[in-house]
Amino acid sequence: MDYSALLEEIVDELAGQRGCGRVADYIPPLASVDPNQFGIALMEADGREHVAGDAEVRFSIQSISKVFSLTLAMQHARDDLWQRVGREPSGNRFNSLVQLEHEHGIPRNPFINAGALVVTDVILEVLADAKRTLLDLVRQLSGAADAGFDDAVADAEAASGHTNRAMAWFMKGFGNLRGDPEAVLDAYFHHCAIALSCRELARAGMYLAHRGCTLDGTCMLSPQQTQRINAMMVTCGAYDAVGDFAYRVGLPAKSGVGGGILAVLPGHFSACVWSPGLDSAGNSMLGIRALEALTARTGLSVF
Numbered sequence: 001m002d003y004s005a006l007l008e009e010i011v012d013e014l015a016g017q018r019g020c021g022r023v024a025d026y027i028p029p030l031a032s033v034d035p036n037q038f039g040i041a042l043m044e045a046d047g048r049e050h051v052a053g054d055a056e057v058r059f060s061i062q063s064i065s066k067v068f069s070l071t072l073a074m075q076h077a078r079d080d081l082w083q084r085v086g087r088e089p090s091g092n093r094f095n096s097l098v099q100l101e102h103e104h105g106i107p108r109n110p111f112i113n114a115g116a117l118v119v120t121d122v123i124l125e126v127l128a129d130a131k132r133t134l135l136d137l138v139r140q141l142s143g144a145a146d147a148g149f150d151d152a153v154a155d156a157e158a159a160s161g162h163t164n165r166a167m168a169w170f171m172k173g174f175g176n177l178r179g180d181p182e183a184v185l186d187a188y189f190h191h192c193a194i195a196l197s198c199r200e201l202a203r204a205g206m207y208l209a210h211r212g213c214t215l216d217g218t219c220m221l222s223p224q225q226t227q228r229i230n231a232m233m234v235t236c237g238a239y240d241a242v243g244d245f246a247y248r249v250g251l252p253a254k255s256g257v258g259g260g261i262l263a264v265l266p267g268h269f270s271a272c273v274w275s276p277g278l279d280s281a282g283n284s285m286l287g288i289r290a291l292e293a294l295t296a297r298t299g300l301s302v303f
């Protein structure tokens with residue numbers, strides 16, 4: 001498969017649609033991102049890399065960080081992780097509060113905001129510096145030693161994150177956050193504010209396509225844990241549009257409101273697309289179209 005040519009073809013063919021969708025505007029640093037950017041990167045399981053478009057431009061990974069937080073939590077697994085967060089798609093927006101009251105402060109899954117806050121609380125319980133440990137994990141996985149937090153994004157998230165704050169304190173009320181909700185929020189906002197390029201994120205996701213291990217042989221998770229994260233990406237990785245995403249793309253994936261989508265095909269590749277314009281569910285509009293083209297042209301899918 002000549003992935004380099006295929007990615008170039010996809011970027012060329014979709015060029016006329018650059019700028020489609022709506023850039024996230026809940027914080028100024030995201031609202032001011034140029035909507036016309038569009039990049040794609042793919043790393044094969046043998047290490048070959050392919051990129052096209054704006055694949056080297058760093059962007060805010062936002063909810064894609066939830067995959068790495070869950071990885072850390074599973075590495076330091078406490079038996080009660082799955083008592084504190086579920087494994088079912090929510091069918092609601094990623095920042096919805098509505099199910100929390102009925103379900104006694106237990107979020108539906110780790111990939112919605114409430115779930116990621118619980119996962120962050122779990123990490124904070126076991127790691128001295130959860131903020132930094134997650135950044136170190138992302139640096140190790142992506143090979144981007146200089147990757148960091150975009151402080152303007154983290155500060156803006158903290159200043160405007162009233163819904164996330166409400167969720168954290170609400171779950172504290174149910175006893176499902178054990179630490180200080182403000183410390184949990186601070187770590188969560190920073191994790192969302194990590195900036196990486198498509199190339200770096202495709203590298204970072206390789207362990208998900210490679211039975212839990214990086215290509216240099218460092219194992220992050222067991223093969224079974226990795227399958228389970230991939231299963232959750234299929235069922236919960238694209239917010240409340242996850243059914244449509246599975247239908248159109250057919251890969252385990254996690255999206256973020258920065259416009260990035262990390263998608264993997266176990267045994268084959270890890271890929272990342274980025275274009276900041278979002279659809280009404282908060283997924284990158286052009287990103288989904290690009291992944292749809294990728295799986296349609298190659299005939300590859302987990303299904």
Ligand code: GLN
Nearest residue numbers: 062063094113192256257
């Ligand atoms: N920082 C965003 C939030 O907490 C992340 C959401 C996302 O990417 N879906 O609302």
